[in-house]
Amino acid sequence: MASPQETQTPVLTERKLKAAVIFVVITVALDILSVALIIPVLPNLIASFAGGISNGALILGLFTGSWGMMQFIFSPILGSLSDRFGRRPVILLSNLGLGLDYILMALAPNLWVLFIGRLLSGITTSTFAVANSYIADVLPVEKRAQGFGMLGAAFGIGFVLGPALGGFLGGHDPRLPFWVAAGLSLTNFLYGLFILPESLPKSLRSPFKLRSAQPFESMAWLWRSRPLRMIASFQFIYFVVHGVFAVWVLYVGYRYNWGVTMVGGLLTMVGVGAAIVQGGIAGLCVRKFGAGRSMILGIVFGATAFLMMGFATSGWVFAVAIIPLSLWGLARPAAQALASARVGPEEQGRLQGSLASITSIGNVVGPVFFTMIFAQTVAPRGDVPGMAMWVAAVLLLVGLWPAWEFRRVRI
Numbered sequence: 001m002a003s004p005q006e007t008q009t010p011v012l013t014e015r016k017l018k019a020a021v022i023f024v025v026i027t028v029a030l031d032i033l034s035v036a037l038i039i040p041v042l043p044n045l046i047a048s049f050a051g052g053i054s055n056g057a058l059i060l061g062l063f064t065g066s067w068g069m070m071q072f073i074f075s076p077i078l079g080s081l082s083d084r085f086g087r088r089p090v091i092l093l094s095n096l097g098l099g100l101d102y103i104l105m106a107l108a109p110n111l112w113v114l115f116i117g118r119l120l121s122g123i124t125t126s127t128f129a130v131a132n133s134y135i136a137d138v139l140p141v142e143k144r145a146q147g148f149g150m151l152g153a154a155f156g157i158g159f160v161l162g163p164a165l166g167g168f169l170g171g172h173d174p175r176l177p178f179w180v181a182a183g184l185s186l187t188n189f190l191y192g193l194f195i196l197p198e199s200l201p202k203s204l205r206s207p208f209k210l211r212s213a214q215p216f217e218s219m220a221w222l223w224r225s226r227p228l229r230m231i232a233s234f235q236f237i238y239f240v241v242h243g244v245f246a247v248w249v250l251y252v253g254y255r256y257n258w259g260v261t262m263v264g265g266l267l268t269m270v271g272v273g274a275a276i277v278q279g280g281i282a283g284l285c286v287r288k289f290g291a292g293r294s295m296i297l298g299i300v301f302g303a304t305a306f307l308m309m310g311f312a313t314s315g316w317v318f319a320v321a322i323i324p325l326s327l328w329g330l331a332r333p334a335a336q337a338l339a340s341a342r343v344g345p346e347e348q349g350r351l352q353g354s355l356a357s358i359t360s361i362g363n364v365v366g367p368v369f370f371t372m373i374f375a376q377t378v379a380p381r382g383d384v385p386g387m388a389m390w391v392a393a394v395l396l397l398v399g400l401w402p403a404w405e406f407r408r409v410r411i
Helices: 014-037 042-050 053-085 087-106 111-124 128-138 141-170 176-195 215-223 226-256 260-289 291-311 315-320 322-340 345-376 387-398 400-404
Strands: none
Touching (some): 014 087, 014 128, 014 176, 053 087, 053 345, 087 128, 087 176, 128 141, 128 322, 141 176, 141 260, 141 322, 215 345, 226 291, 226 345, 226 400, 260 315, 260 322, 291 315, 291 400, 322 345, 345 387, 387 400
16 A cells, blocks of 8 residues: 555646546536436336335335445446556446446336346446546645545535436426436546546556455455544445435425425535535635544534434524535545545555445445434334434544544645
8 A cells, every 4th residue: 555655646737637627527417417317206117117106115225225235346346447447448438338227227118127227327326436536646635635525516416406307307208317317428428538538647557356346355455554444434424424314305394394395495505505515615624724624623513413403493493504514515525535645546446446335335324224213203103303313413423533533634
C-alpha cells in the first residue's frame, strides 16, 4: 500500500481536466437519475407480473436485495479492473451496458426477464467506485474532498429529479421511464466516447487479481490498515443510518398527514441542500478546518437533525431540520478524501471498490433495520414514531469513534 507521499496525479491540461471532472460528475448524475427514474413504476410493474400487490411486495424485496448484492460483489471487481485497464473503458462499457439493460427491462415479457435486467443494472451501476477513483486520479490531494463532494451533489440531484420525472413519464406509459433511462445512459456513453480522457497512465496500472477483487478479500485488505479500517467503519455506519430515509414517506404521512405533494417538496429541499453542501461547502470546510474535523462536524450536524426530526411535533420543525441534515453532507467527502490520500494511484480502484462494497452492505442493512423499527413503534403496536430518527442519531454519534482518529489530520 502506497503512502500519501507516493501518490501522483497524472498530468492533464486544464481544459481536459475540467472536461474530465464535468463528465464524471454528469456520469454519476445520469446513472443515479436513470436508476431513480424507474423507482415509481418498478413496484407496480412487478405487481402486474406477480398477480397482485401482496406477492409484488415480497418480490420487490427480492429485487432490491439482489440489486444491492450485485453492488456488493461487483464494485471491487470493477474497481480492480479499472486499476488494470484504466478508468475510461470500465466507465464507458458500464454506461453502454446499463443503456442496453434498460432496453431489456423495457421489453421484458415476464418477471424472470425483468429480474435478470435488475441484476444486470446492479452490476453496471457499480461504477461509482470507478468514478471516485477517477476523481482521485485527476485532482491533487488537497482538492479531492471538493471533487468527492461534487459527486455527492450529483448523487443527491439525481435521486430528487429521478422519481419526479419517472412518476410523470409512468403516468403516460409504465414502460416509458425505462426507455428514457436507456436513452440517458447511451447518450452518456457516446458523450464519454468523444470527451473522456483516460486518467490512469499505463505506468501506474497494477495487475488484476480476482482473489483481491472478491468483496470479502477487499474488505480484509481495508481492515489491515488502521486508518482505512476506521474510515470503512465510519462509511458503514453512515450508510446504515442513510437507510432511515426508507421510512420518511411513511413517517411524515403518519405524523403530519403530509401527502405526495408535500413529500415531493421535502425531497426537493433535501436534494438542493445536498447539492449546496457537497458541491461547494464541503471542499471549503476541508480546506479551512481539515478533513478530520469536517467529518466530526458533519456527524454532529447529522445527529442534531435526526434528533430534531424525532422530537418534532409539527411538520415545520421537521422541515427546518433539513438545514443541519444537509450539513451532514460534510462528513462523507472528507472521509473519501482521507481514504484516497492513503493509497497510491495504482490502488485507487481497489480502494474505492472496497469502500463501495461496505456501502452496499449498509444500503441493504439500513432500510430493513429502520423499517422494522418504524413498524414496531407505530400503531397498532405502539405510538413512538420518532424512535427511528432517535436511533439514527445515536448510531451517527457512534460514528464519532472512528472519525475522532482523524481530528488533527489535514490534507
